[in-house]
Amino acid sequence: MRPRLPSVVTKKRRRSQLARATEQRRAVRRAQRMARRRRVRLVASILGMLVVLLALLAWIVTHRQDSASARGTAVDYSVVIYPSDQQATTTGGVR
Numbered sequence: 001m002r003p004r005l006p007s008v009v010t011k012k013r014r015r016s017q018l019a020r021a022t023e024q025r026r027a028v029r030r031a032q033r034m035a036r037r038r039r040v041r042l043v044a045s046i047l048g049m050l051v052v053l054l055a056l057l058a059w060i061v062t063h064r065q066d067s068a069s070a071r072g073t074a075v076d077y078s079v080v081i082y083p084s085d086q087q088a089t090t091t092g093g094v095r
Contacts, residue, residue, distance in 0.1 A: 009017075
């Protein structure tokens with residue numbers, strides 16, 4: 001039997017190793033990009049929902065205070081229709 005010589009890597013084997021390592025690095029970068037995209041989309045959708053909810057809450061709060069008809073409160077439109085009567089009653093005149 002011949003003694004075994006130290007293993008020498010051939011050009012073909014070395015090229016194959018380099019190509020495999022390059023592909024692995026590409027796959028890692030691709031996975032990192034995809035994970036980052038997922039995080040950005042998640043944060044953007046959460047922020048979007050938060051903005052919509054805050055806008056809805058603000059609308060509800062402001063319209064609940066403004067709308068007398070929504071509460072069922074009677075509104076006196078005679079002030080708009082007969083403004084001279086209001087002046088007459090405040091000055092002590094007859095209506």
